[in-house]
Amino acid sequence: MNEPQCSRKVVINNPQGLHARxxxxxxxxxxxxxxxxIVVKDNNRVDGKSILDLxxxxxxxxxxxxxxxxxxxxxxxxxxxxxxxVANFEDESTRPAPPH
Numbered sequence: 001m002n003e004p005q006c007s008r009k010v011v012i013n014n015p016q017g018l019h020a021r022x023x024x025x026x027x028x029x030x031x032x033x034x035x036x037x038i039v040v041k042d043n044n045r046v047d048g049k050s051i052l053d054l055x056x057x058x059x060x061x062x063x064x065x066x067x068x069x070x071x072x073x074x075x076x077x078x079x080x081x082x083x084x085x086v087a088n089f090e091d092e093s094t095r096p097a098p099p100h
Contacts, residue, residue: 006078007068010085018059020051022089027051029080035071037081048081 012018018026030037030049037048041063046053048067059065065085069078 003071004074005068005070006074007066008078008082009064009066010082012059012061012063012065012085014088015061017061017063018054018057018065020055023051023054025089026054026081026084029084030077032080033069033071033073033077035069035074035077037077038068038070040066040068 014022027049038045039048039054039057040046041057041059044057046057048054057063057065067078067081069075069081071077
């Protein structure tokens with residue numbers, strides 16, 4: 001059975017690294033998709049849908065990670081997760097309201 005697979009390298013730019021709040025946001029986003037998500041740092045491969053696994057990577061600012069996705073919606077999952085990192089883990093609920 002061939003299922004779509006894709007991967008992308010990303011760099012953590014958050015000054016505090018991949019700490020609990022960004023890791024929570026990452027896993028909540030990853031769990032929206034059926035695709036299996038693996039995050040790789042050096043030779044460590046962890047489940048991208050587990051906050052505890054992500055925290056074991058101890059990914060500081062400047063760390064390069066590879067996100068791998070496999071499954072029917074792998075492309076969409078990878079795009080959403082990479083976009084989250086590029087946006088420095090901001091989501092609309094954490095952005096300040098625009099001035100009136």
